[in-house]
Amino acid sequence: MKRIKGVEGERLEFKSCKGAQRAMLPRDLWKNISAFANTRGGSVFLGVDDSGICEDLNEKDLDRLQRNASSLINEEFNKRPNVEIINHGAYVELKVAESPFYDKPIFSKKRGEALIFIRQGSTTVKADDSQKRSMFASASGGGENRLVDCNVHDSIDSDKVNTYCQLTGLRGIEGLNIADKLRKLKAIRDGKLTNFGLIAFGRDDVVDDHLSNVYIDFKYFRGKSKVDDDLEDIYRDRKEFHGDIKQQFEAAFAYLMDYIKKDWPVGGRLNKQTGLREDVYIMSEDAFREALANAVAHRDYAIETSCVNIDLYEDRVEMTNPGESLVAIDDLEKTESRARNPILMEFLKTYRVTDKSARGILTIKQAARKQGLLDPTFENISGSFRATLHFSSPYSTKDKAWVDQLAKEHSLRDTQKNALVFVRNNGEISNKKYCEINHMESRNDDRKARRELADMADKGLLHLKGRGPGTRYVL
Known part of the structure; x- marks a missing residue:
């Protein structure tokens, strides 16, 4: 039997489709499709078990999976996700693109907004309230696309529009009137100004009249x-x-x-x-x-x-x-x-x-x-x-005066000053703790921390204690 190269992860899911008599779509397939669409996209391999082994489906089974998957994609969701269906001969791939922010969240029409799924690692999980709010807020455009009930020509400062067009280098605007320029700038929709159009290009008095809390x-x-x-x-x-x-x-x-x-x-x-x-x-x-x-x-x-x-x-x-x-x-x-x-x-x-x-x-x-x-x-x-x-320092006044004096005498980095104050108050410091208090997270930062600790030891400000993983520095 054919084995798939690769393992399940954030952007890949295997789905068994073998039924008692014929291949069938998994009942929870809609969750995986919506989760990929709501996150970073990914692929569902139909007809592949959890260990990555293809289930030896025949051509008729694969055709049925394609047809049923197409129906699911077209009918199940509040907005149709962008899914490419590919028959690889041994399994069917559903290649799901991440949906644009204005279409999210994707969810089942039958089950409603209470069941919205996302991808976390190799697992499809239910989105929490904060994640749902983020998707809905992003889709709404934060209100910038809301329409404003005002006369476009009486509300807009044309000089502001023309200046912005010049800065952006927008092509194809020569000879256009202000309304057409605003359409190009996505500041007009359905013949009306959007919130963005008004707050970006509106006359000052009109902005205050129509958007009283935008200040x-x-x-x-x-x-x-x-x-x-x-x-x-x-x-x-x-x-x-x-x-x-x-x-x-x-x-x-x-x-x-x-x-x-x-x-x-x-x-x-x-x-x-x-x-x-x-x-x-x-x-x-x-x-x-x-x-x-x-x-x-x-x-x-x-x-x-x-x-x-x-x-x-x-x-x-x-x-x-x-x-x-x-x-x-x-x-x-x-x-x-x-x-x-x-x-x-x-x-x-x-x-x-x-x-x-x-x-x-x-x-x-x-x-x-x-x-x-x-x-x-x-x-x-x-x-x-x-x-x-x-505006305040995490150091006490005495700590700051002490470490500032040392810095003048020995030309210390801010990270080294932080470490000295830490040792003064806690007795010792390790390389790991040095990185932690200085927000140093990369592998290069780890090497940098070792060099800076060694530098302070060479200057006589710190003394080495122990070896290997147990190495500590003390005053």
């Missing part, structure tokens, strides 16, 4: 909390930013950075490329930019009851947007961003509002770690997503 609310609090019984006025400052989305972002970002530069200056350094001295602040501008860009780009514009909030406190800044994260919180640093509003995201990237690499979360975390600050926190709260950038 940024900046609040600077006097303490570390929104509530303080000792303060009659809890705000140092409060300001709202309206207009099109680019104007909102640029004005709010500049306003925030004015306070960051004034109230949290750290010092200065020499720029080796320009030869000029430049100011250094509590965290890089890129980190604040990415946090705010994330809030603007990924907010759910279908939620009409709240806006984007910037809450500045004496020890942190919180940026909150309507709509929970489409990616699990624990996976934010490892996974590329999933755009809730892909058309708006391209618009913001064109204007360099957000990072083209879609790794904004990683940029924020790296900026905090570089400055020796507490890691930023990200959380879903009651239908919203919040990013918190902390």
